[in-house]
Every structure is written in C-alpha cells, then in structure tokens.
Amino acid sequence: QPSVGRERRAVAMVGAGALGTWVGLALGLSGVGSERHIDDEDHIDESNLNRQVLFVDAIGQCKAPVLAARLQLLFPGMKLCGYGMAADANSSQYIGRSTVLAACPDNFVARAFLNSLAQHRKKILINGGTSAMGGSCMTYVPGCTACLSCRLNIDRLALRETRSRSCAQVE
Secondary structure, three states: OOOOOOOOOEEEEEOOOHHHHHHHHHHHHHOOOOEEEEEOOOEOOHHHOOOOHHHOOOOOOEHHHHHHHHHHHHOOOOEEEEEOOOOOOOOHHHHOOOOEEEEOOOOHHHHHHHHHHHHHHOOEEEEEEEEOOEEEEEEEOOOOOOOHHHHHOHHHHHHHHHOOOOHHHOO
C-alpha cells in the first residue's frame, strides 16, 4: 500500500490497459510528477496485446504492477508503484493523495468515482477515453473548468453501465 505523505508531486493513474499503457509512457516522457501510482485490478489477456505493447510476455499477470515495472525500466529516475486494486471507496485514501489523477479505466463507474474524488479533494483530473470511432481527452481543474458530470453526465453513464440489460433493451 502507498505510504502517507505522497501528495507532493504524485500522479495517480487508474487504468493500465490500452490507454493507460500509452498515458504511462507519455507521463514518463513529460516528466510530470516524481511519483506515479498505477491502479488496475484487471489481468493481461492475449487479446490485449495488440493495444498493450509492454505486456507481450506477461499474460495472466495483473496489469498495474507489470506496467509499473516496465515503465520503471524506461524511466529509472521516477518512483513507480503498481497496485492490483479497483478505483473505489477502498482505494480513495491512496489515490486521493496524489496531486493529479489520470483516468484511463475501461468503464464509466471508475470515471465517475474519480470525478467525484477530484471534486471533493480539489484535485486535477485528466480524463482520456477511446472508442471505435476515435478518442477524447479533457481536463478538470477545480475552480477553473467543468467536471465530468457537467460535461458528460458521467454519473448517468455509470448508472447505465451497472444495470444489467438484454440486447433488446440496449439503445
């Protein structure tokens, strides 16, 4: 578990999959923050390898620790830690200590959680997402920009995602 006092110049990135892999590389190259905490409870699957180029020999392993270790080799001056946990109330005490939150998960529930955490703790939130048709990136800066709820109605999207629906019910 991360230790207390990580707020100085830390970045917490949630999601170590396709988007998280590339955001991790970009953050490493940018030099933003001296510490990176990567959180994702998912495991590497062979079907991920076309999008997650750093995982070719790690099938079955937890994504976050593997990504942190690979990025550590590329950026030895950084302090990187990977945690195989979900972004939720149980992890908020660790994720919320960072100065900047990077949202790279594959679901709206985690994004809504991070948006709420950023609002309540007055943290910068960088949100990225992709679809078959393209990608997007937006930043929430407390007191300066609109949050994800205002821009995307992220809470409604998270609620829709948690409801079980048949194919006939999907819009």
